[in-house]
Amino acid sequence: MSKRFIGARQTTVAREIEVSGTGVHSGAPVSVVIHPAPADTGICFIVSKRGRIISQIEADVRAVRNLTLCTVIGDDRGVTVGTVEHLLSALRGLCVDNCFIEIDNKEVPIMDGSAAAFVDAIDEVGVRELATPRKFIKVLKPIRVQEGDCWGELTPHSSFHLDVEINFDSPVIGRQRMALDLSPGAFRQELCRARTFGFMRDVEMLWKSGLALGASLENTVAIGEDRVMNPEGLRYPQEFVRHKMLDAVGDLALAGAPLLASYRSVRGGHRLNATVLKSLFADADAWTVVHAPMVREAPHVAGYDASLGMAAVQFAANRN
Ligand SMILES: [Zn+2]
Incomplete structure (x- = not known):
């Protein structure tokens, strides 16, 4: 019998996953790739434009820039990512502690308006335990x-x-x-x-x-x-x-x-x-x-x- 408590260790996604859709506010196409990340990374958005990384924004309450209709986080130079809440909900709901979320537009895709598509995507690759305590x-x-x-x-x-x-x-x-x-x-x-x-x-x-x-x-x-x-x-x-x-x-x-x-x-x-x-x-x-x-x-x-x-x-x- 394992002496470890189940869930005592931090986790990440087992491998990268891509999810594509449309931003609910912009109406623009967007794709996100969720990458595995080491322990103590937390959840971190990597904003890219035409294949070039333009910002790295931690999913942290100190990065919140706007809350009018959805949750928008951003950096000090005005780069923002909106509608982060349903993706963050799926990650927290399924106990994913660490990942990099690469995104090529200003808004996480709305999918069907719920967290179901993100849950399905995470389930497709699975969640991997890391060596570090949660x-x-x-x-x-x-x-x-x-x-x-x-x-x-x-x-x-x-x-x-x-x-x-x-x-x-x-x-x-x-x-x-x-x-x-x-x-x-x-x-x-x-x-x-x-x-x-x-x-x-x-x-x-x-x-x-x-x-x-x-x-x-x-x-x-x-x-x-x-x-x-x-x-x-x-x-x-x-x-x-x-x-x-x-x-x-x-x-x-x-x-x-x-x-x-x-x-x-x-x-x-x-x-x-x-x-x-x-x-x-x-x-x-x-x-x-x-x-x-x-x-x-x-x-x-x-x-x-x-x-x-x-x-x-x-x-x-x-x-x-
Ligand atoms: Zn919502």
């Missing part, structure tokens, strides 16, 4: 951010628990709340296929502003006055709140390592998720970096945190 960001005290009637809160927890509530003034959505402990299995089954959504009444305004140019029923759940406009209907009960959970997993991946925390969000979105993370990192007493124990004997070691063994199992790379 790193976590352990939340030590509650951090709460309130903005009007929206609020988000991180509290200490032994794994990563997510509890999201939305409330839209639309009979199609209304109030939805869902909670789960994140694991690759739960991410695959409950969240990864939930699509982004938008209101028909907003589309014209977005198009006039040069946004959502690539949005269609192929990649967005379109909400009319009293019904979903997509002929195929919804993929899950409460698909809307599930998509907000998928977004939150991706936005919180900008912490740079998996969180040991419970996250509750009410009427939130990309902006609130990023503000909560920034507030966490602004308070040095609120968090610490911990490493997963590598051997079962670890509980006998002084100062060992028993909860980490469980967390390591929660974050185990699922090799199905």
Whole structure:
């Protein structure tokens, strides 16, 4: 029997994977190649133009440049990558700690509006364990951010628990709340296929502003006055709140390592998720970096945190 806790080591993708599609805001074609990376790289975007690397941008909350409709990260010279949240969500959801993401345009492709295509791509090559212990960001005290009637809160927890509530003034959505402990299995089954959504009444305004140019029923759940406009209907009960959970997993991946925390969000979105993370990192007493124990004997070691063994199992790379 292995003495290692499953999931105690950092991971990367087993080999490179290419995914191509269209940017939802630009409408432009884009291709991303996810490359394996060594331990402690984290997730790092490599922006290329006509085959030449023009910037390297870490998926880190300090690199966030815009949060109006999607999460945009960038460097100091104005090079940006937008709509990163669904790809980051798939990587965090499947416990990929390290990779380089080479991208040849300004926006990650929207695919079908969910994280399903990225999950399929990662599954095609698999996840590989590295020799280095997995790193976590352990939340030590509650951090709460309130903005009007929206609020988000991180509290200490032994794994990563997510509890999201939305409330839209639309009979199609209304109030939805869902909670789960994140694991690759739960991410695959409950969240990864939930699509982004938008209101028909907003589309014209977005198009006039040069946004959502690539949005269609192929990649967005379109909400009319009293019904979903997509002929195929919804993929899950409460698909809307599930998509907000998928977004939150991706936005919180900008912490740079998996969180040991419970996250509750009410009427939130990309902006609130990023503000909560920034507030966490602004308070040095609120968090610490911990490493997963590598051997079962670890509980006998002084100062060992028993909860980490469980967390390591929660974050185990699922090799199905
Ligand atoms: Zn989204």
